[in-house]
Amino acid sequence: MKTNRVITILFFLLLVLIPLDFFLIFKVAPTEKVMGDVQRIFYLHVSIASGALLAFTGVFLSSILFLWTKKIAWDIAACTSAEIGVLLSTLVLITGSIWARPVWNVWWTWDPRLLTTLILWFIYVGYFLLRSGIADKFRKAQYSAVIGIIGFIDIPIVRYATKWWKSIHPLLTQNGGGLNPVMKKVMLFSITTFVVITIFLFFFRFRLARIEERLQILKKKMED
Amino acid sequence: MENWVYLFGAYTIAWLGVSFYLYINTKKQKGIEKRLADIEASLKDKK
């Protein structure tokens, strides 16, 4: 199966990327003057966030393709990337609040980006709630595709609205504006690493979803 | 230095989360593959 090959390739790629990423973050990147070492959570937080955004983009595209082609495979792809999106956005929220604690000694900051992730998290948990509530496979796929599209289109609007609403973050977090060149390179590297991790997770889960599908079909053959 | 705990905590939680997700998937995968094998076997002797 071609997905197996992709999974193995990505696996070996990650064997190289992840240690390198750790080395860069903890050894190469300079310590931030104001926040000290804890600022290094920033690399992790932002790269997971990009992974989550990639996953939700995946849901958006697969949902459109499902509505276009009506092939169940796209629905499986959408549902898989939604699952990974929820996993990653949960981690973004956790790392976000762990980072906020030492820096602003508050567990939750109403920062526009964090707020957007929280709202996205709600929508895609709702995505799975909806899926579990509908029996017919085709109708379930069709309705969740609608949520997959609306959820994604909501991101810019919520970002825009919350950015106006309030932002207590210092300038530093204006998407890496305050980072010096070395930090920016390390940031870029860890974002790419996490993008590869997200793709690896996707194919890994996608393979499992396809086998689950085959099990369903075989179980039915057993009954006839 | 107290901040170090937050740094360490964030990284462990993140990587723990990802690897735990992978662990569940592999376990589910093995379970399903076994059941697939049983069903295919019983389908064969049914024919």
Place this chain on the structure above:
Amino acid sequence: MKFMGHAISILRKDILLEIRGRESLSLMLFLSLLLLVIFNFALDIDIDNVSSLASGILWVIFVFSGILGMGRTSMAERDEEAYLSIVFSPVSAESFYIGKVLSNLLFLLIMECFTLLFFAILFDFEKIISLLPQLLPALFLGTLGFSLVGTLFSFLTSASRYGEVLLPFLYLPVVVPVILGGVTSMDIILNDKVGGADKWIQLLAVFDVLYFAISLILFRYIIEE
């Protein structure tokens, strides 16, 4: 124009359904009044803090009362699969959607007017009635936003077993920008703060246009099985 003609007949049907069935509007009004009373105890409202709390309280009531109302109207469509008589008719999915948006919009606006009235009476805050003309644009655009998203999602969630629970779960995150826009612009107008309310009203307008376009395309997929 046949297109709007169908939408209008669906609107008229919903009004008739409301008069006969008295399902969603009375429920919405009851909930608004109840929430006002609860807010009074919870926030201990008095003369000097009423104007700063007003916009927050009102928009929370609009949101939750609206969710309940729209959930009810879509239940009426799903009951006995009544909506199939619209699907199997020359009515296009788009005019079906617009008809439902108009009827939800109408009921929401009625509920909102009553809520504003109750608020003015209960907390003797006439200012909200006198400032109504300035408040109207944000109120209308916000309610339109609620109705656009609410119609799509209430129809979608009423098909699943968890209908009642699922609607707020999906609906609230998506309408956060409308709530922000509504609350801030009303707050600015009520307390004549600096920082133009029109910036927020533009946001509401952009939200409405965007969600009108998306929902118009996606609604067809919800009524097909």
Place this chain on the structure above:
Amino acid sequence: MNIIELRDIKKQYHAKTALDGIDITVREGDSVTIFGSNGAGKTTLLKVISGIMSPTEGKVFYNNKAYSESDIKKETFYLGHKTSLYNALTVQENMHFICRLFSINHKGEFVDSILKEHGLWERRSDPVNELSHGMKRRLALAKGFIINPKVFVLDEPFTGLDLKWRASVLSKIKDLRGKGKFLILATHLVEEGYELADYVAFLHKGRFLFIRKKEEVDIKEIKEFFHSPGDDLG
């Protein structure tokens, strides 16, 4: 000559296969009765034919155009298990609403005459949820006669009707034959189904055991089929 065609239709619900390879062609003016015991997939098949449900595999064609492009659904009347009426509205309000959708003049004599024919005239200003089950079924069917569309898809039109109304509904549906309409009917009532049909089909476990001209099949055989659908016909 318009044709509705179903090619290799399959429909899966979770673990159950409702339809497993259905091929049928219905020409304008034909009336097809689909027999089958409960769970044979009659309702699913009718939902697919009417266009409210898309099949998991296979395609539905109207005049060789893919179903979704042609808006035949706009000229189809689908009578399902549910009445598709607004319970809170009265009989007349429901019918006037339908007339407005189909831009039929609801003030005129036409609607009233149909309500009279179906014995609903006395209850015309009562809300639908106050009607008896039989009356609701008759009203749901009467809606079809008001719309008078090209395609009739009727799922068990006789259930819930007493003998008197069963005969009158039978005669009304019979008048539709020969008027260039598609009439697709599913029932387990052999006599009524047989009488209305040009073609008779027997559905078992999501597959057609046979599709034959009425003359080629005897009523007794169909009855036997209901008891032992396993053995093939002839």
